[in-house]
Amino acid sequence: MDFLLNCAPFSAKMALIVQKYGGTSVGSLDRMRNVAARLKRTRDEGNQVVAVVSAMSGVTDGLLKMAHELTPTPSERELDVLVSTGEQQSIALVAIALESIGVEAASITGRQAGIFTTGSHTRGRILDIDPTLMNQLLAEDKTLVVAGFQGVTPSGMIHTLGRGGSDLTAIAIASAIKADVCQILTDVDGVYTCDPRIVPNARKLPEISYDEMLEMASSGSKVMQSRSVEFAKKYGVIFEVRSSLNNNPGTLVLEEHPAMENVVIRGISIERSQARVTVIGIPDAPGMSGRILGALADAEINLDMIISNIASDGFARHSFTMHSNDLGKAQAALKPVLAELGSGAKVETESGIAKLSAVGIGMRSHSGVAATMFKALGDAGINIGMISTSEIKIAVTVDERHIEEAARAVHDAFKLDQEPVA
Numbered sequence: 001m002d003f004l005l006n007c008a009p010f011s012a013k014m015a016l017i018v019q020k021y022g023g024t025s026v027g028s029l030d031r032m033r034n035v036a037a038r039l040k041r042t043r044d045e046g047n048q049v050v051a052v053v054s055a056m057s058g059v060t061d062g063l064l065k066m067a068h069e070l071t072p073t074p075s076e077r078e079l080d081v082l083v084s085t086g087e088q089q090s091i092a093l094v095a096i097a098l099e100s101i102g103v104e105a106a107s108i109t110g111r112q113a114g115i116f117t118t119g120s121h122t123r124g125r126i127l128d129i130d131p132t133l134m135n136q137l138l139a140e141d142k143t144l145v146v147a148g149f150q151g152v153t154p155s156g157m158i159h160t161l162g163r164g165g166s167d168l169t170a171i172a173i174a175s176a177i178k179a180d181v182c183q184i185l186t187d188v189d190g191v192y193t194c195d196p197r198i199v200p201n202a203r204k205l206p207e208i209s210y211d212e213m214l215e216m217a218s219s220g221s222k223v224m225q226s227r228s229v230e231f232a233k234k235y236g237v238i239f240e241v242r243s244s245l246n247n248n249p250g251t252l253v254l255e256e257h258p259a260m261e262n263v264v265i266r267g268i269s270i271e272r273s274q275a276r277v278t279v280i281g282i283p284d285a286p287g288m289s290g291r292i293l294g295a296l297a298d299a300e301i302n303l304d305m306i307i308s309n310i311a312s313d314g315f316a317r318h319s320f321t322m323h324s325n326d327l328g329k330a331q332a333a334l335k336p337v338l339a340e341l342g343s344g345a346k347v348e349t350e351s352g353i354a355k356l357s358a359v360g361i362g363m364r365s366h367s368g369v370a371a372t373m374f375k376a377l378g379d380a381g382i383n384i385g386m387i388s389t390s391e392i393k394i395a396v397t398v399d400e401r402h403i404e405e406a407a408r409a410v411h412d413a414f415k416l417d418q419e420p421v422a
């Protein structure tokens, strides 16, 4: 008779949900119990769930530290083998926590999930996912707990996907198993118009486009790994960023739709600890910029803003911003180039600056956006250093001491605390 009980009507509303839990959300056994309870609740509401989990917070860093204590240059192959164990611990523990409350669960490593990668160790890229085993276990109605951040090359080498890579695992799996919903559950409530610790009246956004999210991430808002957002955009995976600690709706990240352009600025992000390098007295001749940028690229310096002006008197100047940690490296890399540029060439540097970026797809169709932003900063008595723009972003540098005030001034100027009128 038992099997009759299993013949409960199959609810048409049953959804397949991917939920990703980050390191903080699984940071202790108590938190894992909470995750298990939440997964059970999602199930009890009639859904099937695939959880993707990170290593417990601090574990990845701790493992990396041990390796670097043995040698400053551990091999990346072994680092992948090492750090992937962090996620392997948490999937087993979360599955055990689920079973302890009566939910049939199965932990699954990246290899078992059929996540095939390419590229190099510690920075693997997902090539393909073979969801056969996941689908089989879902058909048995198991709740799956998949290790984030890891995959395997077609020849069987363990790869990790770059720091924060569990987001990518979740999004890729959601696409591979055609999930109805993909939720990135984290320790923040969603994506805000600005960091609420800096701008107290910042507002949680109901939705944001992939492109805006990418611009926000690349200009300092560290909600999610950028590669994961790029992947989601490429494969059209809509996902939601929401809190693992409460039930509030979060922020939906999706392809832009026409109504989104009505909002001029979606959000503001800031990035501290920036430095500026300016090369002056560059002869106005072909190949000069390539030579300068080439030297910085060879030194693996990640440049952010690049600004140059039209040459006058036969000389040009280029300014770049970078993280202030890279300043010394940049000066060293430019030294031999200066000698080639001639006696008039000189390098000037400035640190202690920060970048403020206003991001919004609406600026494509609205005018006067830069003027509003610059006026707000001027009225607040804040001096603008460099300015750069893209189609959906205006960024300025200011003295780092004034960055928070600058963020509040621009946030106010665009009335980002108020619900936009449709």
Ligand code: ASP
Residues within 6 Å of the ligand: 022, 023, 054, 055, 060, 061, 086, 148, 149, 162, 163, 164, 165, 166, 167
């Ligand atoms: N555990 C990995 C890290 O700390 C991956 C992740 O958390 O998403 O980067």
Ligand code: MG
Residues within 6 Å of the ligand: 022, 023, 054, 055, 057, 060, 164
């Ligand atoms: Mg982590």
